[in-house]
Amino acid sequence: MAKNQKKVGTAKSEIVSDIPLACADEKAAVEFLEKHRWKDAPCCPECGDTDVYTITMRCSDEREKNGRWRCRGCGKLYSVRTGTVMEESRIPLRHWVYAFWRATTSKKGVSAKEIQRHTGVSYKSALFLMHRIRFAMADGLVGKKLSGVVECDEAFIGGKPRHKATENRGLKTKQPIMAMVERNGRVHTRVIANVTGKILKGAIREVVDKASTIMTDENWCYKAIGKEYDGGHKTVNHKKHQYVNGDIYTNTVEGYFSLVKRGVYGIWHNVSRKHLHRYLAATEFRYNHRHLEDGERVVAAIKAGEGKRLVYRKSANMEDAA
Numbered sequence: 099m100a101k102n103q104k105k106v107g108t109a110k111s112e113i114v115s116d117i118p119l120a121c122a123d124e125k126a127a128v129e130f131l132e133k134h135r136w137k138d139a140p141c142c143p144e145c146g147d148t149d150v151y152t153i154t155m156r157c158s159d160e161r162e163k164n165g166r167w168r169c170r171g172c173g174k175l176y177s178v179r180t181g182t183v184m185e186e187s188r189i190p191l192r193h194w195v196y197a198f199w200r201a202t203t204s205k206k207g208v209s210a211k212e213i214q215r216h217t218g219v220s221y222k223s224a225l226f227l228m229h230r231i232r233f234a235m236a237d238g239l240v241g242k243k244l245s246g247v248v249e250c251d252e253a254f255i256g257g258k259p260r261h262k263a264t265e266n267r268g269l270k271t272k273q274p275i276m277a278m279v280e281r282n283g284r285v286h287t288r289v290i291a292n293v294t295g296k297i298l299k300g301a302i303r304e305v306v307d308k309a310s311t312i313m314t315d316e317n318w319c320y321k322a323i324g325k326e327y328d329g330g331h332k333t334v335n336h337k338k339h340q341y342v343n344g345d346i347y348t349n350t351v352e353g354y355f356s357l358v359k360r361g362v363y364g365i366w367h368n369v370s371r372k373h374l375h376r377y378l379a380a381t382e383f384r385y386n387h388r389h390l391e392d393g394e395r396v397v398a399a400i401k402a403g404e405g406k407r408l409v410y411r412k413s414a415n416m417e418d419a420a
């Protein structure tokens with residue numbers, strides 16, 4: 099039956115149909131993660147050797163019992179957690195699968211409170227889980243710059259809404275963020291220290307390919323960026339109530355900001371400044387993988403968590419409550 103399903107190419111929905119069981123049963127969770135991390139070859143994360151064997155632990159703890167492997171090459175003992183954001187966590191893997199699922203498939207994201215309620219782990223564990231999952235989802239642009247028509251804009255998160263013209267003065271309570279969005283493509287967001295030409299243009303130079311066309315509103319900070327881009331720089335003047343001028347508009351990036359804000363205010367209520375970049379990364383990940391089917395997006399996030407253990411440890415002290 100399972101083999102036949104593979105033949106007719108239902109691999110996509112197969113991932114989704116595996117998820118509920120993997121969220122409920124620890125052994126199924128281990129198998130789910132192993133299958134999507136390694137396919138049929140559970141190679142050693144230390145040396146890459148595929149000459150490995152599974153061992154059965156003689157202990158009562160279900161978290162320790164399942165999915166232990168030993169490498170014949172280097173002798174190391176490992177599991178599917180090794181070398182990923184899940185390493186050094188004792189939270190059952192079925193809760194990891196559940197949290198990955200919710201974090202990648204809910205439109206506005208998921209709060210630690212919700213994960214706590216649904217899995218029964220402590221709030222502290224749920225926070226830890228969500229921070230690491232968001233860290234896994236922070237996969238950036240994976241080396242490929244934004245191109246084509248790229249809309250750039252800045253927005254402020256936190257504090258009371260203000261008129262845009264006075265926003266620059268509201269920095270004590272509001273955190274500026276910047277987004278660059280390809281039309282019909284990907285987005286890149288970042289938390290920025292301040293709204294200045296140097297910072298905004300610096301970000302554009304870093305992230306946007308030189309052959310592109312830049313579109314912004316009338317903000318003077320973007321002035322002269324057009325000289326550096328083959329497609330030039332086109333603007334709409336929001337102050338003069340001009341929002342669309344032919345194909346010149348910034349509606350895509352503004353729509354993206356409203357998505358971010360709905361998440362921040364609706365789901366997370368209060369995001370501290372030091373964690374904002376992670377929330378942005380999670381929203382960005384869902385947007386950039388929006389064309390994937392839900393199951394594929396879950397797997398993409400799990401895979402993005404590989405190799406992130408060491409980087410994480412450097413910032414471990416910053417991981418207290420949001």
Ligand SMILES: [Zn+2]
Nearest residue numbers: 142145169172
């Ligand atoms: Zn090895």
